[in-house]
Amino acid sequence: MTEILAVANQKGGVAKTTTVHSLGAALLERGRRVLMVDLDPQGCLTYSAGGDPDKLEASLHDVLLARASAAEVLLTLDGLDVLPATIDLAGAEVHLLTRPGREHALSRALDPIRSRYDVILIDCPPSLGTLTINGLTAATKVLIPLQCETLSHRGVGQLLETIGDVRSFTNANLEVLGVIATMYDSRTRLAQATLAGVGEAYGLRVLEPPVPKSVRVAEAPGRGVSVLRHAPRSGSADAYRALAAAIDPVGSTT
Amino acid sequence: MTEILAVANQKGGVAKTTTVHSLGAALLERGRRVLMVDLDPQGCLTYSAGGDPDKLEASLHDVLLARASAAEVLLTLDGLDVLPATIDLAGAEVHLLTRPGREHALSRALDPIRSRYDVILIDCPPSLGTLTINGLTAATKVLIPLQCETLSHRGVGQLLETIGDVRSFTNANLEVLGVIATMYDSRTRLAQATLAGVGEAYGLRVLEPPVPKSVRVAEAPGRGVSVLRHAPRSGSADAYRALAAAIDPVGSTT
């Protein structure tokens, strides 16, 4: 049974893309078969994984509009399968608006290839629009990356409301797997207080450990590899490995 | 002649909201009459300025759909006028899609109150959709906040293309005022290299000084005030004051 994890948070810059890429790489290290889906027209995941969104002829956009199959559009980058995004995907929101069952476009697109994978990770854009709704509708569980600052904390309630709507209308089995504390600066009281506050305020499971803030993580996209390849012994790489062990559906290999 | 500055960057979390709020507060300190427009359904600017987006009855959404005037919906928070956002604004993208002249909704909404202000600052959401296009169409100039990391750098080309489209179709006089280096960590080579790279790659003016990274800035929204009020003598507050002096259309008062 394939685990499909939507990594979602409508707040910008909270490490959704970084979390999808790093968990993907860590699960691959553990021997899992992994697919990463880039649901963001900005194509940051595609770019971070070593692809070039500006040069791709076909992307997830064509797959959502049923013009191409996922298998045809798939890229394999550094061992990781990626369903890539291009800026065309910005048009998908508009095209899908007029189609019945528009929330299920991604789910339908993944059906033919689902069984090839143990885990599918979906990188959502910073909004609660049609693309994110597609990600939440296709998913078995939601992972919420949380930058431990006030403005990021404040969006969680709205996100949970949206997840509630998706459970009511398009995906009754969707669950929240938990919150990941990203780019965590353990020295500040703001970070500690925000993390404690979120668990209590929303009754969400906070996955361990937090991912430490490190320039190694920010450097990795420019080299087209994950932080596990760019800085394999960094605290951030190890944190993502530990988180992958915590969420691995096939059980720990350690 | 009112200066209307769209603060735009489709990458998430690069300090668009923080820059609008801090420049707004700094221009107010210099005796300018300032309006801040929250164009993001997540309402982070409204919240950071001390408002409560979840409790407002009317917002920019009603103004864009011509159901209320800007003057009716305006809030004054800590001396700053704010055209507030609520989550309803997410619906504006869809409602506006079917109306002719949809890119000019904000411009039309600002017409009756424009002359009350020296500077209007527009906080754009992390996307290049209808709301941001409205912000760019209503503006005289664009300010681009740039987090000096690879993924933020990579979106600049796309943003400039979008600005080019707006100049061709809906706002021929739009200019880019420049780039602001936000949450700048001067100790990392990544930050220095990215900042140097952006100026060269796109021929953009890089405004001085960069705004240093400081937890004081991240703490401010939780208190409903700008960093100029929360930590008036911090390096980040001073940087925003210097930037306000650089962009003040009425000329420096110092």
Ligand SMILES: Nc1ncnc2c1ncn2[C@@H]1O[C@H](COP(=O)(O)OP(=O)(O)OP(=O)(O)O)[C@@H](O)[C@H]1O
């Ligand atoms: N642990 C970390 N330490 C330092 N930098 C980090 C860390 N995690 C992510 N970053 C950097 O922070 C920036 C934002 O991360 P990222 O793009 O993954 O967030 P996002 O939520 O996907 O953003 P968006 O909302 O734009 O999609 C990137 O430049 C990334 O490299």
Ligand SMILES: Nc1ncnc2c1ncn2[C@@H]1O[C@H](COP(=O)(O)OP(=O)(O)OP(=O)(O)O)[C@@H](O)[C@H]1O
């Ligand atoms: N100079 C700084 N030092 C430290 N933290 C900062 C600084 N500037 C902004 N921040 C914090 O970084 C986070 C992102 O900033 P902000 O919300 O202003 O970005 P944004 O571009 O408006 O995000 P979005 O794309 O979601 O609208 C916030 O928690 C903010 O308080």
Ligand SMILES: [Mg+2]
């Ligand atoms: Mg992203």
Ligand SMILES: [Mg+2]
């Ligand atoms: Mg913002």
